[in-house]
Amino acid sequence: RYVSSSVSSLIGYSQKEFETGGITYASCIHRDDLEMVTQEVNDAIESGKEFLQHSPYRILTKRGEIRWVLDYIMIIREGGKVVSFIGYIIDITEQRIKSEQLLQQSRQAQMGEMMAMIAHQWRQPLSAISATSASISLKSKLNKLDKNKTIELSDKINEYTQFLSKTIDDFRGFFKPNKNREKTDYAKLIDSVLKIIETSIKTKNIDIIQDIKCQDSLTSYPNELKQVILNLLKNSEDVLFDKSIQDPYIKISTYREGSNLMISISDNGGGVAEDIITKIFDPYFSTKLEKNGTGLGLYMSKTIIEEHCGGKLTVANFKDGAEFIISLPANLASSEEDSNIGR
Ligand SMILES: Nc1ncnc2c1ncn2[C@@H]1O[C@H](COP(=O)(O)OP(=O)(O)OP(=O)(O)O)[C@@H](O)[C@H]1O
Ligand SMILES: [Mg+2]
Structure with a gap:
């Protein structure tokens, strides 16, 4: 899995930790928001959407801080099957x-x-x-x-x-x-x-x-x-x-x-x-x-x-x-x- 350097610096884990260190993006999502985020993804997949914007949710950084984020995700399909997600995140904590x-x-x-x-x-x-x-x-x-x-x-x-x-x-x-x-x-x-x-x-x-x-x-x-x-x-x-x-x-x-x-x-x-x-x-x-x-x-x-x-x-x-x-x-x-x- 690829994460950009800015996402990795926001969350605090290195790009390497994401690629090979067993850190998944999902594991950084705040426990209380994970169900909602997951459901929104499932709904978007089921309804055949190509594009998804989550409701604001929290991520937990490596240092244990909570950051609020908004994200926009493109759902990439091949032959009707979802093969990957490409997205970006905005940190909205200060707002x-x-x-x-x-x-x-x-x-x-x-x-x-x-x-x-x-x-x-x-x-x-x-x-x-x-x-x-x-x-x-x-x-x-x-x-x-x-x-x-x-x-x-x-x-x-x-x-x-x-x-x-x-x-x-x-x-x-x-x-x-x-x-x-x-x-x-x-x-x-x-x-x-x-x-x-x-x-x-x-x-x-x-x-x-x-x-x-x-x-x-x-x-x-x-x-x-x-x-x-x-x-x-x-x-x-x-x-x-x-x-x-x-x-x-x-x-x-x-x-x-x-x-x-x-x-x-x-x-x-x-x-x-x-x-x-x-x-x-x-x-x-x-x-x-x-x-x-x-x-x-x-x-x-x-x-x-x-x-x-x-x-x-x-x-x-x-x-x-x-x-x-x-x-x-x-x-x-x-x-x-x-x-x-x-x-
Ligand atoms: N049901 C309504 N019918 C007509 N005008 C409305 C209605 N609700 C709101 N407004 C208009 O919108 C304005 C803003 O409403 P808002 O609730 O933000 O502030 P407020 O009611 O003036 O102040 P506060 O909420 O502090 O009492 C109101 O001043 C009023 O002019
Ligand atoms: Mg009022």
């Missing part, structure tokens, strides 16, 4: 570090918003707890607090506090970025996002319409995907509320399109003005400056979907409003087979 920092910044901004949502969800149970404890105190002063009443009221308080701690758990999960891909599906992701934002949406009388047609699982970064869905829902909520739209709704649909799993989030907020529609994914672009929009929400969403998850995030206006569509590759069939990438 990823930069976009990581921006993501971090936008995550912090999102955290502020989430605090507001927690406050929203807590108001009702907190006042219920305070009312219940006031009732205990009053009843006891009037000597009307028998054993059964005591149990009933303290159980109630217990129930409310459990709800409070549950919301904290729901939120906590959000800010732990996933290190590795995990199996998940759209329905699960949507559920856990709605748990957090639903109260805030519903108190604004916004209807949430769900049309879940895709039950397929996908292997990706669930917490990051939840952040994206949350961002999109929040944007819809913002536009519907700010423009005081009549009969406001947000529609969440999922469906399959070939080998892609799609989730669409649309609203009847009037859409994105045509003169800014090409800018809304830029970092710091916001039309909500007076209410402290960071303009990082969509930038971060696009980065997560396209650079981390190997998918696409697009926007289009339709009659009533804007529609954002996420497309992600379907689940990698769990392949027990060994990697065949180093052939």
Whole structure:
């Protein structure tokens, strides 16, 4: 096997080690990404493609460093059989570090918003707890607090506090970025996002319409995907509320399109003005400056979907409003087979 000097210096093994030293390229791919990389190769071979671009993946260098890379591979066939691969690799580690920092910044901004949502969800149970404890105190002063009443009221308080701690758990999960891909599906992701934002949406009388047609699982970064869905829902909520739209709704649909799993989030907020529609994914672009929009929400969403998850995030206006569509590759069939990438 031949590797160029620049690839060998990136990975740290000499060209000789690759040619005769038993080091294969596959053995340099990070364990957690190997299955995905292998599957992408198998898919490309099976579907007769001549050209393959992997989703970003990690390689482990000889010195034990992790580098993120993108690669482009030509699949060479002779008489219908794959005989070799020719490709090149781009080291995208620095880019990823930069976009990581921006993501971090936008995550912090999102955290502020989430605090507001927690406050929203807590108001009702907190006042219920305070009312219940006031009732205990009053009843006891009037000597009307028998054993059964005591149990009933303290159980109630217990129930409310459990709800409070549950919301904290729901939120906590959000800010732990996933290190590795995990199996998940759209329905699960949507559920856990709605748990957090639903109260805030519903108190604004916004209807949430769900049309879940895709039950397929996908292997990706669930917490990051939840952040994206949350961002999109929040944007819809913002536009519907700010423009005081009549009969406001947000529609969440999922469906399959070939080998892609799609989730669409649309609203009847009037859409994105045509003169800014090409800018809304830029970092710091916001039309909500007076209410402290960071303009990082969509930038971060696009980065997560396209650079981390190997998918696409697009926007289009339709009659009533804007529609954002996420497309992600379907689940990698769990392949027990060994990697065949180093052939
Ligand atoms: N559903 C939508 N309908 C109409 N315009 C939208 C919609 N979603 C986003 N936009 C436009 O895109 C701009 C950029 O959105 P983005 O989420 O990146 O930032 P932001 O919402 O302004 O700020 P932040 O996310 O920090 O609150 C918004 O300011 C808004 O003008
Ligand atoms: Mg936003």
